Amino acid sequence: MTRTYTxxxxxxxxxxxxxxxxxxxxxxxxxxxxxxxxxxxxxTVMDDGSAKILxxxxxxxxxxxxxxxxxxxxxxxxxxxxxxxxVVLPVEINNNxxxxxxVDGEKKVNVSYITLDLTSKExxxxxxxxxxxxxxTLILPADAIPTLITPNPRIxxxxxxxxxxxxxxKVTVRYYLAPTGGTTAGGAGGTGTxxxxxxxxxxTTTVAIGxxxxxxxxxxxxxxxxxxxxxxxxxxxxxxxxxxSLDERDKKILEALQGSEKGLTASELMEKTGIPKTPLYRxxxxxxxxxxxxxxxxxxxxxxxxxxxx
Numbered sequence: 001m002t003r004t005y006t007x008x009x010x011x012x013x014x015x016x017x018x019x020x021x022x023x024x025x026x027x028x029x030x031x032x033x034x035x036x037x038x039x040x041x042x043x044t045v046m047d048d049g050s051a052k053i054l055x056x057x058x059x060x061x062x063x064x065x066x067x068x069x070x071x072x073x074x075x076x077x078x079x080x081x082x083x084x085x086x087v088v089l090p091v092e093i094n095n096n097x098x099x100x101x102x103v104d105g106e107k108k109v110n111v112s113y114i115t116l117d118l119t120s121k122e123x124x125x126x127x128x129x130x131x132x133x134x135x136x137t138l139i140l141p142a143d144a145i146p147t148l149i150t151p152n153p154r155i156x157x158x159x160x161x162x163x164x165x166x167x168x169x170k171v172t173v174r175y176y177l178a179p180t181g182g183t184t185a186g187g188a189g190g191t192g193t194x195x196x197x198x199x200x201x202x203x204t205t206t207v208a209i210g211x212x213x214x215x216x217x218x219x220x221x222x223x224x225x226x227x228x229x230x231x232x233x234x235x236x237x238x239x240x241x242x243x244x245s246l247d248e249r250d251k252k253i254l255e256a257l258q259g260s261e262k263g264l265t266a267s268e269l270m271e272k273t274g275i276p277k278t279p280l281y282r283x284x285x286x287x288x289x290x291x292x293x294x295x296x297x298x299x300x301x302x303x304x305x306x307x308x309x310x
Contacts, residue, residue: 027133027168032070035061036109038134047141047177049119049126051075054112055134065104065266066302072097074130075115082111087285101302103281104266128173138164140175148174249275250283254306257293263305 029038042054053074063069073096082089082100089109090101100111119128125147130136138153139161140146150172153164164173246254252273257264264272270280284304287293295304 027131027170028072028074029055029133030072033063033067035059035063036069038132041132041134041136042139043118043130043136044139045119045128045141045144047143049121050114050116051118051128052112052114054110057109057111059102059107059109063102063104064300066297066300067102068297069100069102069109070097071100071111073113073115074132075117077113077115080111080113082109084109087282088289101297103284103302104277125174125176128175129171131170132166133168135168136166136171138166138171138173140164140173141177143178144175145178146173146175148172249273249279250287253280253283253287254292257304257306260305263296263303265301265303269304 029041031037037058037060038055039058040056042056044052044054046052055071055073076096077093077098080091080093080098082091082098084103084106085108087103089103091111092099093113098111098113100109102109118130119126121127126144128138128140142161149164151166151169153166156163156165252275253269256269256272266277266280266284269275269284270277273280275283284293284295288295292307293304294307295302297303
């Protein structure tokens with residue numbers, strides 16, 4: 001009996017110890033449906049250590065209209081966006097999970113986000129580490145000098161830019177940024193008995209550049225954080241639009257929604273207006289970003305209504 005209890009305790013301790021390690025090795029992105037897969041990820045690293053990640057996704061099966069695609073990504077995004085065939089899709093951020101509101105019939109969806117969590121700094125060196133479930137193309141800063149790359153990448157020159165291409169799995173890169181100058185030479189000392197020591201001529205260029213870079217980085221991060229707080233499922237920021245820029249199909253959609261307090265689904269709008277699916281979604285996207293309509297999800301079904309009706 002004692003051995004049995006001892007075995008149970010050892011098993012529980014092993015689970016507690018190994019669980020964080022397994023979670024840490026989990027490749028990203030991960031989805032809430034097997035009907036979506038990641039074809040490729042493009043990671044662009046900036047001088048300040050932030051990284052922009054573009055995920056090229058493919059829908060391999062049928063998904064219901066208005067499906068909310070949940071994506072667990074590498075790092076916590078500070079900004080994210082998604083689109084399919086030029087149509088912008090709403091995105092919500094919750095820690096390291098992105099929720100993308102799909103419409104109907106997408107086959108390819110592009111999701112991009114910016115994170116500050118892929119890199120860390122040790123002295124003058126930067127360390128980049130990630131674990132992707134799809135092939136990745138990595139683009140380092142133009143002045144980056146890699147000192148360690150694992151595993152060995154396939155290096156390709158694209159438009160005079162060096163890209164490092166990896167198969168799915170964990171990637172670690174150590175690099176440092178080449179100095180760009182910014183100090184002036186010290187003055188030469190005088191000769192003879194009256195000669196003074198040369199001046200240590202550190203100019204103010206380095207300080208000025210450092211301050212400017214810090215201000216720019218702070219402004220960019222602030223912009224992304226403020227944009228993140230804007231709800232994405234309500235009507236987008238109103239753009240200047242006049243009645244003359246609305247065609248007959250736009251007006252049909254608005255007229256159909258006029259008499260509905262609860263709103264209509266895309267299928268109901270197609271039936272009432274006679275507009276085919278693809279043109280309908282394009283016009284819904286146009287009216288959404290013009291601030292004329294909004295949408296909400298009810299029991300897994302997306303309903304559209306005039307802005308302010310709810």
